[in-house]
Amino acid sequence: MVSRRGSSGGPDPVALIEIDLYGDLMIAASSADEDRLSPDRIDEVLRVVRRGESGDGDGG
Numbered sequence: 874m875v876s877r878r879g880s881s882g883g884p885d886p887v888a889l890i891e892i893d894l895y896g897d898l899m900i901a902a903s904s905a906d907e908d909r910l911s912p913d914r915i916d917e918v919l920r921v922v923r924r925g926e927s928g929d930g931d932g933g
Contacts, residue, residue: 894919 901918902910910918 897918898910898915901914905914915921916923
């Protein structure tokens with residue numbers, strides 16, 4: 874388990890999320906046809922939403 878130093882409150886939730894996202898990137902990279910993931914593909918894997926692109930159809 875990942876925990877903060879000096880903390881006995883259990884795993885650090887931010888660290889667990891980062892590990893999960895890193896795993897998603899590793900899976901995407903291992904299944905990619907190209908040598909490197911493009912910045913757009915990385916954003917897609919990490920579900921990055923840029924300003925003005927909310928994806929819910931209302932324009933932001």
